Amino acid sequence: MLFNSYVFIFxxxxxxxxxxxxxxxxxxxKFAAIxxxxxxxxxxxxxxxxYLPLLLISIMFNHQIGKAIENTQPKEKQGKxxxxxxxxxxxxxxxxxxxxxxxxxxxxxLLNTDLIIPTIILPLGISFYTFTQIAYxxxxxxxxxxQSNYDLLTYSLFISYFPQLIAGPILRHDELINQFRQxxxxxxxxxxxxxxxxxxxxxxxxxVLIADNISPWVAPVFDNPGAVSFIEAWVAALxxxxxxxxxFSGYSDMAIGLGLMFNIHLPINFNSPxxxxxxxxxxxxxxxxxxxxxRDYLYIPLGGSRRGQVRRxxxxxxxxxxxxxxxxxxxxYVIWGGLHGMYLSINHWWRKLNMPLPKLLAxxxxxxxxxxxxxxxxxxxxPEAIQLVQTxxxxxxxxxxxxxxxxxxxxxxxxLQLKSWKDLSYLPNINGSKTLSLVVLVALSFCVTFMxxxxxxxxxxxxxxWWAAWxxxxxxxxxxxxxxxxxxxxxxx
Numbered sequence: 140m141l142f143n144s145y146v147f148i149f150x151x152x153x154x155x156x157x158x159x160x161x162x163x164x165x166x167x168x169k170f171a172a173i174x175x176x177x178x179x180x181x182x183x184x185x186x187x188x189x190y191l192p193l194l195l196i197s198i199m200f201n202h203q204i205g206k207a208i209e210n211t212q213p214k215e216k217q218g219k220x221x222x223x224x225x226x227x228x229x230x231x232x233x234x235x236x237x238x239x240x241x242x243x244x245x246x247x248x249l250l251n252t253d254l255i256i257p258t259i260i261l262p263l264g265i266s267f268y269t270f271t272q273i274a275y276x277x278x279x280x281x282x283x284x285x286q287s288n289y290d291l292l293t294y295s296l297f298i299s300y301f302p303q304l305i306a307g308p309i310l311r312h313d314e315l316i317n318q319f320r321q322x323x324x325x326x327x328x329x330x331x332x333x334x335x336x337x338x339x340x341x342x343x344x345x346x347v348l349i350a351d352n353i354s355p356w357v358a359p360v361f362d363n364p365g366a367v368s369f370i371e372a373w374v375a376a377l378x379x380x381x382x383x384x385x386x387f388s389g390y391s392d393m394a395i396g397l398g399l400m401f402n403i404h405l406p407i408n409f410n411s412p413x414x415x416x417x418x419x420x421x422x423x424x425x426x427x428x429x430x431x432x433x434r435d436y437l438y439i440p441l442g443g444s445r446r447g448q449v450r451r452x453x454x455x456x457x458x459x460x461x462x463x464x465x466x467x468x469x470x471x472y473v474i475w476g477g478l479h480g481m482y483l484s485i486n487h488w489w490r491k492l493n494m495p496l497p498k499l500l501a502x503x504x505x506x507x508x509x510x511x512x513x514x515x516x517x518x519x520x521x522p523e524a525i526q527l528v529q530t531x532x533x534x535x536x537x538x539x540x541x542x543x544x545x546x547x548x549x550x551x552x553x554x555l556q557l558k559s560w561k562d563l564s565y566l567p568n569i570n571g572s573k574t575l576s577l578v579v580l581v582a583l584s585f586c587v588t589f590m591x592x593x594x595x596x597x598x599x600x601x602x603x604x605w606w607a608a609w610x611x612x613x614x615x616x617x618x619x620x621x622x623x624x625x626x627x628x629x630x631x632x
Contacts (some may be wrong), residue, residue, distance in 0.1 A: 140185040142339075142393045143346050143621060151182065156400060163325035171325055172296060175401070178258050179299040190262040194299065195520065197232065201272040206281040226273055233269045236262055241468030264305040264467060268298055273311050274436055283311060293319060301615050302397035306390050308408040308428035315403070322517065324402045335399030337600060340614040341593050342392025347620045349583070350386035353378045354569040356576065361517055362564070364527040368538035368558065371565040372530040374576060377565075378550065379517050383582045387426070392593045407594055413509075413587040416501040417443040419490075421509060445605045451487065456480035466516070471524060475515040482508055485623040502588075539565075540573070 140149050155178045162171040182190040211218035236259055243254050278284050280344040289297070289312070297316050298304075318324055360367050360375030367375070391408040398405040412425035422430045438458040444451040456477060463476015496504065511528060518524035528533055538556045540563055567576035591599075600606060 142390065142397075143343060146185075146619070147182075149253070151398075152397070158402065160325075160327045164327075168325050169292075172292060172319065176292060176296045176299060179296065179301040179304060182301040183299065183304060186263050187260070187353070190260075193232075193262055193265075194268065195206075197229075197268065197272065198295050198298050199291070200228065201276065201298075201496070202289070202291055203278040205276055205284065205294075207291075209277065209282075209285045216450075218280050222276055225276045227278075227576065229269050236265055238464075238468045245470075254411070267307050267309060268304060270309055270432060270465070271298060274309070274432060277436055278312060287312070287316065289316060300403075302394040302401075302403075303405060304628075306387070306393065306394075307426075308391060308406050309432050310406070310428065314406060316586050319513060322449070326402070328402055331399045331402050332599065333602070334597060335396040336614075337610050338394075338396030338399060338593065338597060339393050340610050340617065341596065342389040342394075342396060343617045344613050345385040345389030345392065345593075347617050350382045350389060351620070353382050353567075353579070357382060357517070358632075359521070361519070364518070364523045364530070367527070367565050368563060369530055369533060369536065370539055371563055372527055374566060376510050376514050376527070376531060377580050377584075377627050378576075380413075380513050381580070383513065383516075384587065385410075388593070409592070410594070411587065411592045413506060415505050416496075416498055417488045417505055418479065419510065421505060421529060422479075422483070429462070429465075433458050434477075437461060447486075448491075451486035455483045455487070459483065460624050470521060471515050471518050474521060475512055477516065478512050482512075493562045518596055 140151060142148075159171050159175050159178075161176055162168075180191060180194075183194060188385055204221055206223045208218050208225070211221070235496040239259060246252060247254055256630070274399075276283070293316055296319055297312060297404035298308075300315065301308060356378040357375055364372075365408055378595055388409040393406070396407045408427050410427065412421055438454055441454040441457060442450055443454060455482070459476040459480030460473055461476070463472045463474070463479070466472045466476070495501070511531070514527050514531070515521075515524045518527065536556055538558050539559060565575065566573040568574040570581070
């Protein structure tokens with residue numbers, strides 16, 4: 140079930156809220172928790188009920204092995220064996236569903252073989268709920284869950300909680316389960332409902348009014364990288380840069396808003412990442428819960444920065460390579476992760492030189508590096524990504540819109556080429572005008588670099604009629620735009 144669908148907004152969500160708080164008002168708190176858990180399973184099974192048993196088995200297995208680890212002394216040998224068994228089985232499941240075809244196709248290409256397996260449909264959200272449970276097992280091994288005594292119902296709700304089940308944020312047990320046990324979770328709050336509806340509306344508008352509308356600008360260029368010009372390549376790269384941000388941050392805002400409706404505070408996952416002035420700063424702002432997971436459960440266990448600079452850079456690159464592979468089963472994702480690992484290593488090395496760049500230049504370098512990496516992330520293959528990047532940096536010539544005999548003809552003396560607007564067939568055409576797409580991208584650039592983000596807007600929220608009117612108008616436009624239901628980009632990762 141998608142957040143941006145009528146069946147969710149007008150049927151599933153209000154029924155779940157009414158039943159949950161209705162049972163809570165009758166002091167039937169256990170039944171309210173059961174109701175919320177069952178609703179979460181219905182939410183997941185609505186997409187494809189065939190994969191609901193996989194989620195249930197995963198939850199029961201990890202709960203039991205977590206309990207077994209808790210019953211050992213922290214970090215003793217038996218607990219370590221159980222931990223590795225749990226992690227191995229989790230990785231085996233995600234490896235089969237997500238990476239089997241990728242590994243086989245890589246082997247076939249390397250050894251010139253023809254190994255095949257039946258087509259595997261990727262279960263929705265498997266990367267998120269698997270990583271959440273691996274983190275839980277590691278925390279159990281460290282002795283951090285022993286005093287909590289999580290029963291199966293509480294643990295099931297923690298993993299399946301529908302606002303964060305499909306695409307995060309990736310949570311640790313102590314960030315969510317303790318909130319489920321607090322009495323305020325079961326008491327209807329007008330304030331939290333108002334904040335939640337506002338956050339949900341802002342996230343929905345990001346998705347349907349921005350991300351979905353610029354989505355058609357992306358595919359034609361990435362599908363034909365050898366046929367596009369300099370300006371067309373840059374328009375597509377910027378369009379994808381903004382589409383991915385407004386799509387995924389929109390989902391995260393909606394998840395946080397839904398949590399607030401149930402008096403649950405989910406962590407912020409985005410903090411204006413395109414305002415970053417370094418790659419280190421970018422990863423503190425982009426997909427924050429994934430960054431924290433990779434740091435706490437991969438980078439630090441590998442040794443972090445404790446074993447010298449060379450080992451630090453190696454650990455960064457390994458962590459980001461695996462982070463790239465987590466995003467998708469393809470070499471472009473792996474190389475994207477490795478590229479960001481190199482970015483981070485260079486960033487740390489530059490910091491040691493104590494030669495800070497001017498803030499504007501630092502932002503330009505960071506944003507340019509992020510955009511080039513997104514080209515790899517979006518491309519179907521490495522050769523296509525290289526071809527598009529070559530066009531973007533001018534290796535294939537710099538072609539700009541304009542008339543050869545017009546006012547811009549002086550640019551031809553600088554080695555630039557001019558091409559009429561009508562001949563730039565891969566530029567988006569908005570109501571008969573191709574210049575409007577450039578105006579939109581400039582406006583979006585301004586928004587992500589200077590405007591307050593969603594949580595900053597929420598902090599300024601006042602209980603005034605004009606706030607309600609503004610949010611109501613925004614929500615109405617968003618709902619009227621749901622003429623086609625589109626999946627969130629991160630559902631495929």
